[in-house]
Amino acid sequence: MSEINLCIKDRDGKTHNVTAPTDMAMNLMEIIRSYELAPEGSIGVCGGMAMCASCQCYITSKHNLPDMQAEEEAMLSEAFNVKDNSRLSCQIAITSDIDGLNFEIAPE
Secondary structure: OOOEEEEEEEEOOOOOEEEEEEEOEEEHHHHHHHHHHHOOOOOOOOOOOOOOOOOEEEEEOOOOOOOOHHHHHHHHOOOOOOOEEEEHHHHOOOOOHOEEEEEEOOOO
């Protein structure tokens, strides 16, 4: 099993350094949930289908992430607290390319 390191700032401003497996087809939202970094029912409400913006996050490191697909772009265009570095965490797969990624969970 291969793992990467992530640095996640929760909604209370606390920073968490966590590891995430690259061989389980997970995404950032699932990592947030598995480490219980947001209250249950407050993140990933749609189950990771890019149909809500409850898993919005702000990417704070300089990683080349995959381009946004139309569904993610549309959802962020309707969301609150959107910034230039906003992404839906359910749309970012855990791969070796994002090792060392830093991001902040957006407010509810």
